[in-house]
Amino acid sequence: MAQEWLLVKKSYEDMKTRIEGIANLGKIPADIRKEHKGFREWHFVSSRRDHQSILQILIDGRDPAAMDIEGKPLPTLVYLAREKRPQCHHNFKAGALNALIRVSSSISDAPFILNVDCDMCSSNSEAIRDALCFFLDEEKGREIAYVQYPQSFDNITDNDVYGNCLRVIMELELAGFDGNGGPCYIGTGCFHRRETLCGMKYRKDFKGGWKPMENDRNTKQSASVLEQKSKALASCSFEENTQWGKEMGLKYGSSVEDILTGLSIQCRGWRSIYFNPERKEFLGVAPKTLLQYLIQHKRWSEGDFKIFLSRYCPLIYGHKRIPLKLQLSYCNYLLWAGNCLATLYYVTVQSLCLVKGILVFPKMSCPWVLSFAYAMIAGSMQSLGEFICCGGTIRGWLNEQRMWMFKRTTSYLLAFSDTMMTLFGFSKSTFVITEKVADEEISRRYEQEVMEFGTPSVMFTILATLAQLNLFSCVLGIRKVVTDDVPIKILDQFGLQMILCSVLVFMNLPIYRGLFFRKDSGKMPSSVTYQSIVYAVLACTIAMY
Numbered sequence: 001m002a003q004e005w006l007l008v009k010k011s012y013e014d015m016k017t018r019i020e021g022i023a024n025l026g027k028i029p030a031d032i033r034k035e036h037k038g039f040r041e042w043h044f045v046s047s048r049r050d051h052q053s054i055l056q057i058l059i060d061g062r063d064p065a066a067m068d069i070e071g072k073p074l075p076t077l078v079y080l081a082r083e084k085r086p087q088c089h090h091n092f093k094a095g096a097l098n099a100l101i102r103v104s105s106s107i108s109d110a111p112f113i114l115n116v117d118c119d120m121c122s123s124n125s126e127a128i129r130d131a132l133c134f135f136l137d138e139e140k141g142r143e144i145a146y147v148q149y150p151q152s153f154d155n156i157t158d159n160d161v162y163g164n165c166l167r168v169i170m171e172l173e174l175a176g177f178d179g180n181g182g183p184c185y186i187g188t189g190c191f192h193r194r195e196t197l198c199g200m201k202y203r204k205d206f207k208g209g210w211k212p213m214e215n216d217r218n219t220k221q222s223a224s225v226l227e228q229k230s231k232a233l234a235s236c237s238f239e240e241n242t243q244w245g246k247e248m249g250l251k252y253g254s255s256v257e258d259i260l261t262g263l264s265i266q267c268r269g270w271r272s273i274y275f276n277p278e279r280k281e282f283l284g285v286a287p288k289t290l291l292q293y294l295i296q297h298k299r300w301s302e303g304d305f306k307i308f309l310s311r312y313c314p315l316i317y318g319h320k321r322i323p324l325k326l327q328l329s330y331c332n333y334l335l336w337a338g339n340c341l342a343t344l345y346y347v348t349v350q351s352l353c354l355v356k357g358i359l360v361f362p363k364m365s366c367p368w369v370l371s372f373a374y375a376m377i378a379g380s381m382q383s384l385g386e387f388i389c390c391g392g393t394i395r396g397w398l399n400e401q402r403m404w405m406f407k408r409t410t411s412y413l414l415a416f417s418d419t420m421m422t423l424f425g426f427s428k429s430t431f432v433i434t435e436k437v438a439d440e441e442i443s444r445r446y447e448q449e450v451m452e453f454g455t456p457s458v459m460f461t462i463l464a465t466l467a468q469l470n471l472f473s474c475v476l477g478i479r480k481v482v483t484d485d486v487p488i489k490i491l492d493q494f495g496l497q498m499i500l501c502s503v504l505v506f507m508n509l510p511i512y513r514g515l516f517f518r519k520d521s522g523k524m525p526s527s528v529t530y531q532s533i534v535y536a537v538l539a540c541t542i543a544m545y
Contacts, residue, residue, distance in 0.1 A: 098249035145270035164286035181326035182272030185262025202269030256303030302415035351473035464532030467508035
């Protein structure tokens, strides 16, 4: 096995070197174009955003000669690049998946479809068999539209510095989602029943299963004929005046087409299954920088919030179609962006009131302070308990709590404001792809669990300003205690505010290190440092005077 692993690794490295060499060259050498006919078509492409449909059956599973080194038959392998034209909206990932659904129906028409992102790989060879056990169950299998596996990553550090794996959501919350009628579709690591993706409503007399290949009309057609016939299915004009993107395939018009598609499938009477085996079935690549992480969550939360404000709101679209508890389960995620309002209050208002000397919470000597203390302590202990039960560490839990605060004050805030601007017609929706490629230096810092800043961003300016605002407030609060004639009185009045301010300062320690102490290229940019100091001082000055 070690020799086989080294052989596979060498083959992969050779392939990677060839691809990078051709990418740097800017064109495909003539000898490679002659070897693969698909490259000859790419030779006439003007750009990656303006080209015809390119389809090639690389391995024809019907061919008796298609065997591996052990003499076992190989499955059909098809390369597809759907047509793209500047004047035609290609609908991003949803449009690509719909083109793949149509082309696969022409070539194989297999009853079940596996969807994984391009940065994910299989980690368990039993994944297909496990999913089929649900689909082909004699009693409940015909009710199931899709089997969702958790989203897992193979580059997570010991304490998950960015909270990428969303441990509690994947291990606990989606399992509870499953008990409420079936999990949402999260866009990757998911097995679908083809009919449900094509718009079929659930019927009690539905019978799903395998279609015998010998009766398939496509078995009598050559690979070249199938290629030419299937190219039209991936053209820009094919979906015109059809229900694709509306009632068929993945839904268009949302940056989180997976959530919207899963909801619509469940509203047609189907249910879903969440399966989380001990050995993860699929592994992906998590963002290695803070900016990548925040941009990804802005896109997710903005898309989710727009669904909540649209006609697809689960409380409206799902009324009498899915159980109320399932509607509320969806709302738990669709309202992520709204969390920014409450978090901003606790991060800013109480700190500014501490600067001015305005009482926000009850005095420490007041019995009502026990209710606030109970809420803070009980909530934290519950969160910590859930995290530890899911296999996390205390430091990992602190990292996740820090990232929830960062997300709510940046990603969710911008998602909320952009959604409102779009709703009132002041701006248009955009789709930002999360870059996950990092150089060696960034990767090294990520493995050392050092937070990466590096590039200027409005998100970093917000984070740095809030961090310094709380630092100034905490310092001014301590100054009041030290300089007052009766410090016990100050502590009694502002004790809770000072505790909360101190907790926020502790949560922002990586920000302070990036602002003032780090010298590497991943430190906070100087422009962000200067801007945040000015904004924080200005806010404190206005609060005081």
